[in-house]
Amino acid sequence: MKFGALVALASVAVPGTAGAAALSDAIRSDMPELMALYRELHAHPELSMQEVWTPARLAPEMRKLGFDVTERVGKTGLVAVMSNGPGPVLMLRADMDALPVKEQTGLPFASTATGKLPDGTDTPVMHACGHDTHMASWLGTARRLAAMKDRWSGTLMMILQSGEETGEGAKAMLGDGLYARFPKPNYVLAFHDSAILSAGVVGVTPGYTTASVDNVDIKVRGVGGHGAAPQTTRDTVVLASRIVLALQTLVSREKNPLDPAVLTVGSIQAGSRPNVIPEEATLQITVRTYKPEVRKLLLDGIARIARGEAISAGVPDDRMPIITTREGQYTPATFNSEGFANRQLALFKGQFGAERTVVLPPHMVGEDVGRFWLDDKSIQGTLFWVGGVPKAKWDAVNGGLGKLPSLHSPYWAPDAEAVISTATEAMTVASLDVLKKGS
Ligand SMILES: [Zn+2]
Ligand SMILES: [Zn+2]
Numbered sequence: 442m443k444f445g446a447l448v449a450l451a452s453v454a455v456p457g458t459a460g461a462a463a464l465s466d467a468i469r470s471d472m473p474e475l476m477a478l479y480r481e482l483h484a485h486p487e488l489s490m491q492e493v494w495t496p497a498r499l500a501p502e503m504r505k506l507g508f509d510v511t512e513r514v515g516k517t518g519l520v521a522v523m524s525n526g527p528g529p530v531l532m533l534r535a536d537m538d539a540l541p542v543k544e545q546t547g548l549p550f551a552s553t554a555t556g557k558l559p560d561g562t563d564t565p566v567m568h569a570c571g572h573d574t575h576m577a578s579w580l581g582t583a584r585r586l587a588a589m590k591d592r593w594s595g596t597l598m599m600i601l602q603s604g605e606e607t608g609e610g611a612k613a614m615l616g617d618g619l620y621a622r623f624p625k626p627n628y629v630l631a632f633h634d635s636a637i638l639s640a641g642v643v644g645v646t647p648g649y650t651t652a653s654v655d656n657v658d659i660k661v662r663g664v665g666g667h668g669a670a671p672q673t674t675r676d677t678v679v680l681a682s683r684i685v686l687a688l689q690t691l692v693s694r695e696k697n698p699l700d701p702a703v704l705t706v707g708s709i710q711a712g713s714r715p716n717v718i719p720e721e722a723t724l725q726i727t728v729r730t731y732k733p734e735v736r737k738l739l740l741d742g743i744a745r746i747a748r749g750e751a752i753s754a755g756v757p758d759d760r761m762p763i764i765t766t767r768e769g770q771y772t773p774a775t776f777n778s779e780g781f782a783n784r785q786l787a788l789f790k791g792q793f794g795a796e797r798t799v800v801l802p803p804h805m806v807g808e809d810v811g812r813f814w815l816d817d818k819s820i821q822g823t824l825f826w827v828g829g830v831p832k833a834k835w836d837a838v839n840g841g842l843g844k845l846p847s848l849h850s851p852y853w854a855p856d857a858e859a860v861i862s863t864a865t866e867a868m869t870v871a872s873l874d875v876l877k878k879g880s
Pocket of ligand 1: 570606848850
């Protein structure tokens with residue numbers, strides 16, 4: 442799929458009835474090609490930090506638009522810069538990675554791709570988080586802003602980030618000199634598709650928007666043996682089960698109920714036969730919080746409970762559980778700079794109307810985009826949400842969101858047309874506002 446001629450805008454594309462309509466029209470004419478790109482990306486998902494085909498597919502498109510493109514920043518990331526006179530530096534970020542999920546959407550362009558997990562295991566792969574919609578909108582925004590170079594002044598830096606799902610990508614790009622080799626931004630903007638908003642609705646959360654993420658592994662060790670002779674063993678499966686249940690009391694009994702936190706055991710692996718008590722069991726846990734002290738309470742509590750349950754099960758001292766926090770996958774909470782986020786809120790209301798623009802409460806999901814402005818107070822950043830739940834499904838459940846697939850579900854099939862057109866419009870309007878001439 443190749444892009445055709447750029448469509449120039451006839452009027453000023455800033456909020457206001459005429460400008461808003463002209464921008465919507467221009468994006469509408471881009472949509473057939475952006476949807477074709479979306480379907481192509483959807484059919485070619487790649488796992489975190491293994492994105493090779495994806496940036497190679499998009500790099501030439503950006504070069505054609507006049508961006509200076511650098512590939513392999515932070516392993517697989519891509520940086521595209523367009524310098525267009527004096528003014529601020531604005532960074533727009535889209536993430537590229539997919540998930541080890543077997544797609545069940547039944548879409549005609551559903552993924553049949555497979556990949557390899559870091560441990561070498563084969564797995565089906567799917568864009569179950571909608572990062573394919575992010576990339577299509579990212580290119581749509583690049584097209585619009587390249588076509589309207591006479592309407593803005595400053596530096597536009599557009600990045601494709603690797604490894605969002607594992608929390609590795611933003612750190613890898615920053616560690617590879619993102620702000621030394623390329624202009625350091627004054628502003629950063631990103632969006633994520635949303636499974637809790639109706640298609641085409643935009644949500645902004647000033648202040649904290651996504652939680653911190655820690656992934657913890659517990660290797661539970663017992664004494665293996667015959668399934669018919671449990672008295673000769675220390676049963677790891679029973680012990681692992683006790684640990685899973687006891688861990689839930691950290692959230693329900695030990696922390697202040699007014700402090701948000703989630704502890705989910707997402708994986709239990711043990712044994713291979715009905716009649717063998719295994720030597721080991723492995724638990725994989727994700728911990729989500731906002732406050733550092735709550736994070737510490739949960740991480741310390743996991744170690745204490747695992748050890749305490751092992752002692753109560755009579756596990757020998759030299760077989761105590763081994764707890765490993767995956768340091769490389771820690772993701773800090775994302776804090777949307779309040780003034781900047783409120784500026785987006787006002788802009789989006791002007792562009793889309795109040796009925797399509799909402800203030801969202803914070804989420805317990807994680808996003809590593811906040812790293813791009815976390816440690817430098819001179820940078821303002823906002824991550825906003827664009828609704829992807831198809832309108833008919835939204836109306837059918839009448840607010841019962843539990844009946845709809847969430848992000849990461851094998852059934853997540855957003856209304857991609859609504860997400861991509863809305864996000865392209867939102868990103869373009871926000872960029873023109875930041876980079877407006879004479880600002
Ligand atoms: Zn995700
Ligand atoms: Zn995501």
